[in-house]
Amino acid sequence: MGAPKQKWTSDEETALKAGVLKHGTGKWRTILSDPEFGSVLKSRSNVDLKDKWRNISVTALFGSRRKAKLAHKRTPSSGANQDADNTTALTIVALANGPTSPPPVPFEGPFTSEDKIIFEAITNSKKPCDKKSIWRYIEDNFMMEPNKKRPVALRLKYLTNVGVLIKTKHRYKISPNFMAAA
Amino acid sequence: MGAPKQKWTSDEETALKAGVLKHGTGKWRTILSDPEFGSVLKSRSNVDLKDKWRNISVTALFGSRRKAKLAHKRTPSSGANQDADNTTALTIVALANGPTSPPPVPFEGPFTSEDKIIFEAITNSKKPCDKKSIWRYIEDNFMMEPNKKRPVALRLKYLTNVGVLIKTKHRYKISPNFMAAA
């Protein structure tokens, strides 16, 4: 019969994350065509990439797609839930040789569930985006309740201070010193 | 909390086997939607069907799922093992009113473990399939050692002679006079 099920290797996963970081989400065919990632992902289709990204993303934030749907169904309460912090999927790690200078404040891990939402919002926009875009993304996708805004705002400021995010003219982007990894 | 464990009735089991014979394995939602079987199986989900089929199939071939895993772990040796013949699950019985003429050679039971693998291979392909497909299925799923090929080949020829299998243009299918039953 067909293939018995092709499990993703961590190499493939890393390539996918790097591809999303470079081209943005929803650019699956573009990522596949990029020789930087296409070679690693040559046995995957654009749809495979989409599915895997959905799985990675939703797993990091909710633990599973099923739980994500349940969370969506509930009253707009627990957007990012508490037991999501001990996942490793959508995390960001420092690259060996970054071009910029060291941050004034050292980063102290680990990343929180708020961080992960912020990363997803920024990554998804593909361009440096302002605070309002980040909020809109979060509200559109996670039905976060109002009193959850403060911790997110605090993390946004913190991540900027430690150099994980770079803020230019009120717009945020992820530092090139960091990239998604397993 | 949930349901107290709903044991499968033999009616349900028969319906499942007939459904697999008609639609092939892996078509659980289709089987459920087929009014011919859906009414009997109305308290079962597609996943239930899949799980039950796994139990039936693997039990017939190995005695249990655990033994099946062990068999897989061993060196590609004992694909179908010896103590599988005294099971009743994946057997085939003659239907009362078959459309075709009686076979030149009467069938003498019982079915062997080789037969069961052949049935599974053909059933799984959903279409009449040639000898090569059957071998590929067997090798993919049971890691049969080469010197086991002969008994399977002999049974394939025998089952064709007695009319359990029908061979057309080098392709085999199960006779409509026969169906899986408990």
Added chain:
DNA sequence: CGGTAGGGATAGGGTTCT
């Protein structure tokens, strides 16, 4: 037609119950 998004189905590992 090719591509993406999203819902939904399947495969296979794991867990619970008996």
Added chain:
DNA sequence: TAGAACCCTATCCCTACC
């Protein structure tokens, strides 16, 4: 302890919509 029934979720498939 084994086996049957059931759960979990990564992967894969289908369809609507550009």
